[in-house]
Amino acid sequence: MAATGNGVQGPRGPLAGVRVVELAGIGPGPFAAMLLADLGADVVRVDRPGGAGLGIDPARDLTNRNKRSVLVDLKAEHGPETVLELAERADILIEGYRPGTAERLGVGPDDCLARNPLLVYGRMTGWGQDGPLAERAGHDIAYIALTGTLSMIGKPDEPPTVPANLLGDYAGGSLYLVVGVLAALQHARTPGGSGQVVDAAIVDGAAHLAMMIHGMLAAGSWQDRRGSNLLDGGCPFYGSYETADGEYMAVGPLEQRFYAEFTELLGIGETAPDRGDTSRWDELRAVVAARFRTRTRAQWTEVFAGSDACVAPVLSLREAPHHPHLAARATFVEHGGLTQPAPAPRFSATPSSVHSGPAQPGADTDAVAADWDVPGLRTTRKDTTD
Structure with a gap:
């Protein structure tokens, strides 16, 4: 088990004491590492x-908070x-390179696990570590297209x-990677446990997310x-409707008792066509x-307002933080x-918090070198600045 000292101050969350190395990338890897950091892990990116990413100002890249x-x-x-050396002192390592890249760079699973047999080595890709497309480039839209997930979204x-x-990227990728590495960490920390590689592929996660739909398809109810279906916009009482000012309301009273309240408040209770x-x-x-x-x-x-009609205004990203319910819960900070x-989520005994802003590339090199006892970081800094 890695040492627990990490030099990070403030409320930490349930993963306090867990050390994570994130090899910088874009998209689902950084988001997964941010979630671990939100939960209290000491994440070193x-x-x-020269940087990596989509060109966003590092000071505003919230996935690096x-x-x-x-x-x-x-x-x-x-x-x-x-x-x-970092991997030797870590509990989890996350990388999002194409298959084989980490190995060519000398930081693949075999190299890292040889130094730290209890390490959980998380690999985040779109296609996975094997299969005919493993070596191909791709982005979110292609992954969800191939799994059938994209085909369900939109008008017929x-x-x-x-x-x-x-x-x-985030539901089928990041969240499955986090579940995977935490499950593997639990195994590593059991008597006789060991480290292992977690292969988190977006195609696997995106397919898995549609589990209920596949069941409904098999049952003939999808x-x-x-x-054309109950939950994909085909149903007239599960969708969004434009209002007089060009905004939208979201409607979802699937159950009969909620639907009855909805039609009454909408003013069509006596005249609405039979929903069945x-x-x-x-x-x-x-x-x-x-x-x-x-x-x-x-x-x-x-x-x-105050009803069980399952209706809500469709708010913009800038409007959402000001909604009374979200403001009362401090859903945005x-x-x-x-x-x-x-x-998110919230913990009663080990609350988490935003304790630092987006990490600036290289800004914590000396602090991490001291906290993790990795003197080689200072040597590496010299390599990158010569």
Whole structure:
């Protein structure tokens, strides 16, 4: 087990004392490492000279909050050895390179586990470590397309709707990687346990997310075409509707008792077509849409306030932090002048917090060298600045 001293101050969360090495990348790897940092782990991000990412200002890259950064050139003389020294002192290592890249750089699983047999080595990729596409480039949209997940999203007569990169990168990728490395860490810490490699592929996670849908498909209660089912926008009482001011309300009263309240408050209780008659769903959708266009989003929000009609205003990213419920729960917090989602989930005995802003590349090299007792970091810094 790695040492628990880490030099990080403030509320830590349930992973206090866990040390994580993150080899810098983009997308799901950094988000997974941020989640571990939010939960209290001491995450050291190994940045490369010249940076890596999508060009966002490092000071505003919130996926690097609660971390510390060291600068290591893995192609320099002392670079690989420095990472191996970090891995020797860590509980978890995360990398998101193409298969074989870490091995070529000298920091692959075999090298790291030889130095630290209890290390959990987390690998984050889109296609996985093996298979015909393993060596190919890709992004979120391709991964969710291949698994069938993208085909479910959008209207039946339009191209599939792209759900940002939330469904693949973060839900199918980051969250599965975090579950995997924490499960493997539990195993490593049991008597007789050992370290291991966690192969987290976005295609695997994105496919797994659709488990319920596959069950419904097998049972004959889901049609294999988008916009035709209860939960994919095909149902007129599960979707979004435009209001008089060009905004939207989200509607989801699936249960009959909630639906009855919804239609009553909407003002169509006596005239609405039978919701159980799917042949009249288009007619029902038109009636609901016409009613929502008679008032503004604010007015409809007031109408449905305090009800169980399962209706909510569709808020923008900038509006969401100011909603009374989210404000009361402090779902969003401000740190260093940046409004951002608070750590989740919440813990009664080991609360977590945003205790530091986005790590600046290389800013913590000396501190980590001292806290983790890795003198080679200072040598590596010399390599990168000569």
